[in-house]
Structures are given as C-alpha cells and as structure tokens.
Amino acid sequence: MSRGVFVTGTGTGVGKTVVATALARALRARGIDVGVMKPAETGVTAAGPEDARALREAAGTDDALELICPQTFALPAAPSVAAAHEGRRVDLAAIDAAFETLAARHPFLVVEGAGGLLVPLRHDTTMADLAARLSLPLLVVARGALGTIHDTLATLEAARTRGLALAGVVISHVDGPLSEADALNLRALTDTVIDDLVGVIPPLEPGEHPAADALRTDAILARAGRGPIPAGDRTRLAG
Ligand SMILES: Nc1ncnc2c1ncn2[C@@H]1O[C@H](COP(=O)(O)OP(=O)(O)OP(=O)(O)O)[C@@H](O)[C@H]1O
Ligand SMILES: [Mg+2]
Numbered sequence: 001m002s003r004g005v006f007v008t009g010t011g012t013g014v015g016k017t018v019v020a021t022a023l024a025r026a027l028r029a030r031g032i033d034v035g036v037m038k039p040a041e042t043g044v045t046a047a048g049p050e051d052a053r054a055l056r057e058a059a060g061t062d063d064a065l066e067l068i069c070p071q072t073f074a075l076p077a078a079p080s081v082a083a084a085h086e087g088r089r090v091d092l093a094a095i096d097a098a099f100e101t102l103a104a105r106h107p108f109l110v111v112e113g114a115g116g117l118l119v120p121l122r123h124d125t126t127m128a129d130l131a132a133r134l135s136l137p138l139l140v141v142a143r144g145a146l147g148t149i150h151d152t153l154a155t156l157e158a159a160r161t162r163g164l165a166l167a168g169v170v171i172s173h174v175d176g177p178l179s180e181a182d183a184l185n186l187r188a189l190t191d192t193v194i195d196d197l198v199g200v201i202p203p204l205e206p207g208e209h210p211a212a213d214a215l216r217t218d219a220i221l222a223r224a225g226r227g228p229i230p231a232g233d234r235t236r237l238a239g
Contacts, residue, residue: 001048001190003165004035004109005167007223008050008127010143010168011116015172017051017140020112021058023212026217027108034059035106038069039095040121041131043076051112059110063102070098080120080229090122090173092183100132111136115154136226137165139198142189146182149189156193160184167224168198176203 007020020036027034036055045048052069069215071090074080083090087184102109111134113119121130131138142152152169159166171190178186190197197213 003103003107004136005139005220006113006131006134007109007139007141008113008117008131008142008155008156010148012114012119012141013106013174014116014141015170015174015201016112016141017054018172018204018210019139019170019199019215020110020173021054021218022201022215023056023139023220024058024110025209026045026212026215027110028058028060028220029212031215032108033106035061035063035066035102035109037099037102037109037111038074038114039099039111040071040079040090041069042073042079042082044072044074048072049130055110055112061106063105067098067101068220071095078119079114080122081226083122094127095130096133109136116151117158126152128158128164131164132162137167139167139220140169142169143175144170144171144178144182144186146185147184148186152193155161156196166196168216168220169193169196170199170201171197172201173203 007016024034024036036059038049038052038055041049041051048065049072049179051067052065056068071094073079073086075082075085079090116130118126120126140155144147198219201210201214204210
C-alpha cells in the first residue's frame, strides 16, 4: 500500500479539507491508523492553523500541530507569496522531516495541499512538485458548479503531464444545490472522468460532516496502492 494520498483541488475553497477530513474519518472507521498533514497553511491567525486542527481532529491523533503543519504564514495567499511577505521562504527540509516522522508513526497519511495543483510553494516548487517529492498519488477535489469542467480537466492534464499518479476525483457541492444547467454541465464532466470518480459530497449544512458512503474509500485505497512511486525514484528537489 502507498503511504497515503495528497489531497489537492482545482483551486482554493473547493472542499479539500472537507474531503480530507471525511477520508481520515472513513479510514479510522476501518481501523486504519491514519496520520494527517497540511505541509503549509496560510491565512493563519493567533488561533493557529485551522485546516491542520480539523485534520487532526478527524484523524483522532495526538501529533503536535507543528508536526502536522510545519509551515504557517499569516497572509491569506499562496505559500510562496505569504512566505515572501514575511521575508521567509517555505522550508522544504522542515516539511520533509515532519512527513518522515508522521510516516514512521502512521501507515497511511492524508496530506492536504494549499490551493490548487500548480500553486507555488516556493518560486521553484509547486504543489505538484510537493506531491511528487512525497511520492503520493493525487486525490483531486473539484467543485460541482459552472466552470468545473475546465478547472478539473486542466488539473488532471497537469497531473498527467508531470507523471503524477491519480488516486481519484471527488466532486464537492461546495456551491450548494445546482441549477438544471449546472447539473447537466456537471454530468458532462462526470461522464468524462467516470473511471476516476471516487466520491461525491452533496451540499452540506454548516458544520455537517459528509455521510460515510460519500467517498468510495475502498476504491481510493486500492488506487492509492496501485502505483506508488518506488522510493528510489522519488523526486528530490533542491532543498
Ligand atoms: N459539499 C459541501 N457543501 C457545503 N459546504 C461545503 C461543501 N464542501 C465544502 N464546503 C464549505 O466550503 C468551504 C471551503 O471548503 P474547504 O475548507 O473544505 O475548502 P479547501 O479547498 O480546503 O480550502 P483551502 O484552499 O482554504 O484549504 C468551507 O466553509 C466548507 O465547510
Ligand atoms: Mg483546506
């Protein structure tokens, strides 16, 4: 089995945390000791990293938040931008070290990226590069509403071009119930990606968790184990 999945999306606010936390809960319910990570979180206030906290609660681990989220920044922007704003640079070695520690503690890790797949972590490193660096297949979260066909296919093409493995696509109805036009539009997308579709999160009430069967957890696990990149081939970028 692969060591986990990298939850990315077609952009920011598309439902990555909702999907990542639902997956962590579903794995726990199967008796799998799941660890979680948000390598870099931006828009972090004095209250601490919200995504990291939600992920930890879902996984039910007691790993330190500094381990789950080793890089935090105040500016709500792409990590490279938020880091530069503080005169910093995202520390890839710190992310590697935290990942290795968590991977040694837990047999499966759910890692949530920031923003979409090509968002810069540093000027020379995107989220896609980070997924490759961690040797994790992508779980791509897409919105249900208008605009999702392009955003999703562009994300999948970017993943394919980079040789990244795909653990699946999840549609999240983050924009609420769809109009008839939007529903037909979404159908055109799901028909196209049907072989990779591993979940649909319906419109949720505030604070509501997705139902246990919203994700095809077994399919995600099977696909995550299908094509792990051998350790020797792991992309190592300049630290
Ligand atoms: N299916 C859904 N139905 C209703 N609301 C949703 C749904 N999915 C996500 N949301 C809400 O939309 C907002 C964005 O979702 P979420 O935080 O999961 O996105 P994200 O991709 O993780 O964002 P970020 O890029 O900030 O990490 C949240 O308030 C969340 O509760
Ligand atoms: Mg999030």
